[in-house]
Amino acid sequence: MGKGFTVVVGQHVKSSVKCVVANVYSPCALNAKKTLWEELSNVKAASQESIWCCCGDFNAVRSRSERKGVRGRNDQAREIFGFNSFIEYMSLLDLPLVGKNYTWFRPDGTAKSRIDRGLVMEEWLLKWPMCKQYVLRREVSNHCALVIKSVEKDWGPKPFRSIEAWFLERGFNIMVKDKWKSFSVQGNKIVKFKKKMKLLKSDLKVWNREVFGNLHTTKRRIL
Known part of the structure; x- marks a missing residue:
């Protein structure tokens, strides 16, 4: 555990694959975010596992288009650069987003952003290639819940064929x-x-x- 994150190592029940899930709840201040990124990078560097998923509230965006209606962010450019650098250093991939383009909404609807996301390593996608992140409806929070899952269509039994x-x-x-x-x-x-x-x-x-x-x-x- 670290300040703003919890890392769990476990075994996926159905496939018996050993994997790592890092749950993130990042602070708002940029310096505190940098500390979290550095500590989490060190944890991964010391890990023997290659199948990683980092998910949660990163309190950061990857581009200006992921924030709407939020003003007065003088450090936004540095935040974007630092967050993208962290993702690249960790060799993480941004899963396809399904449902909504934003995950956080101000109660009065004047601002929105995508500060919650699921990031995985390439090895994760090799195991679950259909994996995506699904944005659910907001219920009791300003944040939308995210569900990361691999959906493989089951079209039922194969048809009876003849020649x-x-x-x-x-x-x-x-x-x-x-x-x-x-x-x-x-x-x-x-x-x-x-x-x-x-x-x-x-x-x-x-x-x-x-x-x-x-x-x-x-x-x-x-x-």
Whole structure:
């Protein structure tokens, strides 16, 4: 633990990957931010782990466009330079942002900024390449909650595929009917249908090899 950050080393349950998560709550003063950046950089340099995620309220932006309606910041240019230098030195990458462009809002709506973010090392993205940071609705704070997650679309089971040549083969339809009648499965009609389709798929693979052989090899020979 340091002033403004907590570092946790743990194991991701589903993948058993060992990783590091640094939760940041940065002070407002630029000198205090610099101290936090330096201390956190030293912690990472001494770490043996390569899969890192730094997330939280950094109280700093990477460009002027990430702050709107905030005036009187004479140190903004130095803050931007220092924060980007810290990110580069740590070899961190800014995850894609989903939901909103800003994460902090003044209650009266006159100012907004993106001072909360999730930064990861390249090794993190090699493990979870679909990882993004999602900005949620504000509930009890001026800050929006951030959720870092890897979303991989599950389109369900693979479709049942067939080859047109099968239906031209003599005896194919009779073989399918006989196989279908021979399957003995339990459950309601939908469950039975699903189980029979799975069994039929396996038998068709065997039948295809015996009758047609390897279609890819055959195709290459013909060409």
